[in-house]
Amino acid sequence: MYRVNPIALWGIFAAALVVASAWSLVTGALHIPSRELVAVLKQGLGFSAIEPVPLHLEITLLQIRLPRLVMALLVGAALALSGAAIQGLFRNPLADPGLIGVSSGAALGAVSIIVLGDTLFSSWVWLSGRWALPVAAFVASLITTLVIYRISTRSGYTQVATLLLAGIAINAIAGAATGLLTFIADDSELRSITFWSMGSLTQSSWQDVAAMLPFIVIPLLLLPLFAPALNGFLMGETVAEHLGFPIRWVKRCIILLTAMAVGAAVAFSGVIGFLGLVVPHLLRLVIGPDHRLLLPASALCGALLLTVADMFARTVVAPAELPIGLIMAIIGGPFFLALLLSPALKPGGVA
Amino acid sequence: MKVWMLPLCLWALSALSTAGSAYAGDETRVISIDGSITEIVYALGAADHLVGVDTTSRYPAAAQALPNVGYMRQLTAEGILSLQPSLVITTAEAGPVAVLEQLDQAGLRVETVTTDSSIAGVYAKIRRVAQLLAMQERGEELIGTLQSNIQTLQAQLYDRRWQAPPKVMFLLAAGNHGVMLAGKNTHADAMIQVMGGVNVVSDFNSYKPLTPEGGLQTLPDIIVVADTGSGGQAPASERVLERFQLLQHTPAARQKRVITADSMLLLGFGPRIDQAIEAMAPAFYVSR
Numbered sequence: 001m002y003r004v005n006p007i008a009l010w011g012i013f014a015a016a017l018v019v020a021s022a023w024s025l026v027t028g029a030l031h032i033p034s035r036e037l038v039a040v041l042k043q044g045l046g047f048s049a050i051e052p053v054p055l056h057l058e059i060t061l062l063q064i065r066l067p068r069l070v071m072a073l074l075v076g077a078a079l080a081l082s083g084a085a086i087q088g089l090f091r092n093p094l095a096d097p098g099l100i101g102v103s104s105g106a107a108l109g110a111v112s113i114i115v116l117g118d119t120l121f122s123s124w125v126w127l128s129g130r131w132a133l134p135v136a137a138f139v140a141s142l143i144t145t146l147v148i149y150r151i152s153t154r155s156g157y158t159q160v161a162t163l164l165l166a167g168i169a170i171n172a173i174a175g176a177a178t179g180l181l182t183f184i185a186d187d188s189e190l191r192s193i194t195f196w197s198m199g200s201l202t203q204s205s206w207q208d209v210a211a212m213l214p215f216i217v218i219p220l221l222l223l224p225l226f227a228p229a230l231n232g233f234l235m236g237e238t239v240a241e242h243l244g245f246p247i248r249w250v251k252r253c254i255i256l257l258t259a260m261a262v263g264a265a266v267a268f269s270g271v272i273g274f275l276g277l278v279v280p281h282l283l284r285l286v287i288g289p290d291h292r293l294l295l296p297a298s299a300l301c302g303a304l305l306l307t308v309a310d311m312f313a314r315t316v317v318a319p320a321e322l323p324i325g326l327i328m329a330i331i332g333g334p335f336f337l338a339l340l341l342s343p344a345l346k347p348g349g350v351a
Numbered sequence: 352m353k354v355w356m357l358p359l360c361l362w363a364l365s366a367l368s369t370a371g372s373a374y375a376g377d378e379t380r381v382i383s384i385d386g387s388i389t390e391i392v393y394a395l396g397a398a399d400h401l402v403g404v405d406t407t408s409r410y411p412a413a414a415q416a417l418p419n420v421g422y423m424r425q426l427t428a429e430g431i432l433s434l435q436p437s438l439v440i441t442t443a444e445a446g447p448v449a450v451l452e453q454l455d456q457a458g459l460r461v462e463t464v465t466t467d468s469s470i471a472g473v474y475a476k477i478r479r480v481a482q483l484l485a486m487q488e489r490g491e492e493l494i495g496t497l498q499s500n501i502q503t504l505q506a507q508l509y510d511r512r513w514q515a516p517p518k519v520m521f522l523l524a525a526g527n528h529g530v531m532l533a534g535k536n537t538h539a540d541a542m543i544q545v546m547g548g549v550n551v552v553s554d555f556n557s558y559k560p561l562t563p564e565g566g567l568q569t570l571p572d573i574i575v576v577a578d579t580g581s582g583g584q585a586p587a588s589e590r591v592l593e594r595f596q597l598l599q600h601t602p603a604a605r606q607k608r609v610i611t612a613d614s615m616l617l618l619g620f621g622p623r624i625d626q627a628i629e630a631m632a633p634a635f636y637v638s639r
Contacts, residue, residue, distance in 0.1 A: 029433035056432050059457035064428050130448050186537075186557035188424060188444060195425045202427045203449040319403060319430030320421030 006293045009286070013300040017073075020304055024069050024311045029318035030060050037061070063205070071204035071212075072310045073303040075265040076275060078216045080302020082258035083276025084283075084295050085223050088230035089254050090160060093284075096277045097262040099167045100255055104174035105144025106266040107197065108181075109137040114192045115181045131211070134267040138215070141263035144174055149255055158251045160237070198323030199272035201310050208268050215264035219257040220299060226250055227291035234289060274328045275302055278336050285339060305332065379484065382431060384423050384441035387473075387621035388464060389414050391480045392440075394622040395489050403434040410615050410623075428453035440483055442466045466620070468541035470501060473624050493622060500625035504632060508547060511636040513572075519548035520571035520603065523558060523614060524587040525579040530595065531558040532566070538618040539577065545628065546635050548573060567597040573634045574603040577614035586611045610634040 026037060039053045040061045079097075087095045098104065113133045117125045125132040148170050152162035182193060229250045232240035241247050262276070279302045280294060287293050306324070309331060313324040382403040383389040389408035392401055403418045405426075420430050424446045431439065431454060439454065439461045454461050464479045466472060474494050481490020521533035521543055533539030534555040543550050551569035578587035588611040592598055603609055612630040616623055 029427075029430045031433070056457040056459065059453065060429055060432055063456060064453055184557075191422060192424055195422070200425070202425070203447050205449055205453070208449075314427070314429065317421075319427070319433050320406075320419050321425075321427045321430060 006287055006297070009293075009297060010300065013297065013304060017300060017304045017307070020307045020311070021069055021073070024072075024307050025061070025065055027311060028060070028065060028314055030057070032057050032061060067206045067209050068201050068204040068310065069307065070209050071201050071268065072307045074209070074212065074216045074220075075201070075269050075272065076303040076306025077220055077299040078261040078265045078302075079272060079275040079306075080279035081220060081223055081295060081299040082262045083302075084280035084291070084298040085226065085230065085254050085258055086276075087280055088233055088291055088294075089251065090164065091233060091236075093281060094277070097258050098171070099164060100259060101144035101148045101167055101170050101174065102141045102259050102262040103266060103271060104171040104178070105141035106137040106263060107271065108144070108174045108178050109133075109140025110196055110267075110270075111178050111181045111185075111193055112136060112140070114196065115185045115189050134208070134211070137267035138263045141266060142259055144170060145255065145259035145263075149252075156248060158248065158255075160251075195323060196270045197325075199270040199325035199328075200321070200323055201269050201313075202321060204268070212264045212268050215260050219261035223254070223257050223261075224292075224295040224299075226254055227295050230254075230291040230295075231289075270323075270325070272306070272325045272328055274325075274332050275306060278332055279305060282336065282339060379438055380434070380436045381484070382420060382434060382436045382439045383408060384420065384426065384439060384445050385464075385466075386410065386615065387466070387476065387619050388440050388442065388480060390619065390621035390623060391477050392484070394477075394493055395481055395484060395486050397484050397486060400484065402436055403431070410619070426450045428457070432457055432459065438462065438483065440464060440480060468538050468620050470545060470624060473497070473620055473622070476620075477622060497622065497625055501628060504625065504628045508632060508635055512547065513637045517548045517572035517635065517637075518551045518570065519543045519546070519573045519575060520551045520566070520569060520601075522561060522574065522576045522591060523579055524576050524591050530561040530591055532561040533558055538620060539575075541620070542617060542627065542631075543575075545624075546631055548635065561595065563595050563597045566595055567600060569601075571601055571603045572606075572608060574598070574601070574609040575617070575631060575634070576609065576611045577617045578611055579614045608634040 026032065026034075032040075036053050036057050040058050043053070043058075044062060082097045086097050086099065087093055089095070090099065110133055113121060113125065113136045117132065121132070121136075124136075128135055148163065148166045149158065151166040151170070152158055154162075182190065185193060229240065229245040229247070232243045232245045233247075233250075235243075237247055265272070280298050283294055283297050283301060287297060306328070309327045310324055312331065313322045313327045316322055316327075379400045380402045381392065381397070381400045383392050383401060384405040386405075386407040386409060389401070389404050390410055392398060393411055393414065398413065401414070401417055403420050404414050405420055405423045407423055408414045408417075418434055420426060420434070423441065423444060426445060426447070428450045437460065439459060441461065442464055443466065445451065445463070451461060462483055464476055466476060474497070477490050477494055477497075478487075481487050481493070521537075521539035523531040523533065523539070532552060533550070534552045534557055535550065536556045537558060539558075540550050540552075551571045574588070574591075576586075576588040576591055588609045592604060592609065598604055610631055610633065612627070616630065617627050619627070
């Protein structure tokens with residue numbers, strides 16, 4: 001049934017991830033000579049320095065590139081894994097976490113802070129400082145998801161069809177509110193909104209990584225546990241229930257966990273599209289629909305793709321930077337098309 | 352192909368610059384992050400020190416040839432560090448804060464020049480930038496020239512002043528898309544005050560799309576069109592009047608008090624503010 005030995009595939013992904021991470025650390029706008037690179041790494045590992053490394057090189061490696069790499073790995077894994085889980089839950093390969101309101105909610109939260117941060121929400125911004133935007137985006141994304149979830153849950157039973165439709169309605173309302181804020185925004189705020197909606201890992205610091213870590217690591221560890229249930233869902237909810245899966249509980253957990261992971265990712269990195277939708281697709285083409293393999297592989301592959309994309313984002317127009325959402329679509333789109341059109345694939349292999 | 356060559360070029364570049372050891376030497380390497388600051392650096396004759404600018408630095412044209420660190424609210428720490436600056440001059444609009452913190456951590460000197468949209472604000476900005484570049488004398492000289500130019504222009508305006516301050520409509524017009532009307536708390540509003548007029552808009556902040564009826568309603572005495580880049584087409588004022596036919600019934604259009612100039616010039620609040628006043632002045636002279 002499997003086109004590729006899954007263990008071998010995981011091995012390849014893990015190896016590629018290590019190589020990409022190392023490569024990402026040594027490349028960037030600022031050239032760091034290999035001698036300094038080794039010296040900083042030695043220092044970081046606790047060896048005493050033979051000769052002092054210039055401060056700006058050390059900061060670039062340890063305070064700029066390293067947290068950013070960790071951020072890319074976490075965000076990439078979170079987005080792709082959540083995408084795979086949501087597609088499994090909705091039994092629809094076109095589903096993505098945006099359906100349950102995460103993205104539109106986060107956008108509303110972020111745009112509110114960008115536009116109203118110095119008026120209506122000034123005390124909040126004053127209180128929370130640079131955390132104002134990510135926290136607002138995260139909270140707004142969770143609230144939106146909960147509203148959609150409540151609407152579609154009748155007497156403890158969540159209907160997937162209602163969830164989808166309620167999601168569309170609530171997304172439209174949140175989108176309208178965001179649009180209204182965009183209308184009253186001034187020029188510089190508009191540019192900030194545009195940049196936010198194209199995604200960026202520029203601001204990643206160790207504090208950011210620490211703040212988002214629990215919200216991403218918990219879903220990363222727990223979501224793969226639902227793989228057998230999601231396999232059951234492939235045959236329809238009723239069948240899954242007859243197979244003995246506690247489907248209410250499964251649905252609730254998956255929705256909450258993905259909302260948490262995607263909400264945190266979007267809050268810190270803005271909107272990075274494509275990853276959650278396409279990575280699970282790619283992998284289904286290669287390893288088939290078994291979620292026990294698909295979910296961990298999605299996380300690995302998502303982390304790999306985002307790390308590589310971020311490397312491009314940082315270097316292509318250096319010393320400036322391209323939004324990573326753009327890079328994602330530019331390199332991912334054609335790659336995905338090529339794979340779709342590849343003669344090695346049998347027709348109908350997508351589903 | 353190009354993408355793959357880039358790291359190589361960067362490596363070569365930085366190898367060259369580290370050979371000169373920019374951090375140790377007393378040579379000042381400046382990154383200017385704000386269009387008006389870049390203009391001041393050029394006006395002071397300190398362009399040799401510039402090693403990088405941001406996307407808002409579009410005048411003079413030579414600035415566009417310098418390495419560009421991106422949009423001023425979306426800066427990246429490593430990009431800025433890679434140019435090995437010894438000084439970054441910017442305004443309070445620069446961000447994100449986290450990136451500025453990273454630069455600070457890396458031991459880079461980042462100076463934020465406070466800005467105030469007024470003539471006095473321009474002088475203060477010039478004085479501060481000159482001080483940062485250790486060119487105080489040149490700065491005072493530049494301010495002196497500006498002061499005398501502006502005094503002459505304002506005296507001319509005063510000679511031909513209106514009985515009551517004229518009502519001014521300030522529009523931003525790009526190539527073929529929307530025309531924006533300037534509200535309160537904008538550079539455009541500050542510029543109207545510099546010219547001794549009052550903004551026709553009093554009920555909203557920032558810029559809003561102009562609607563045909565709304566435009567006529569305000570009955571402006573003068574219309575200023577800041578051209579945000581028309582690329583060889585008809586002057587922005589003609590295009591605006593053509594698209595918003597109703598504006599032709601305003602006192603401004605009937606008395607031909609419609610003026611167009613480059614938006615960077617009109618709204619920059621930089622060392623070209625005297626030229627901006629001069630460009631707008633003809634529309635502000637009362638006819639006797």
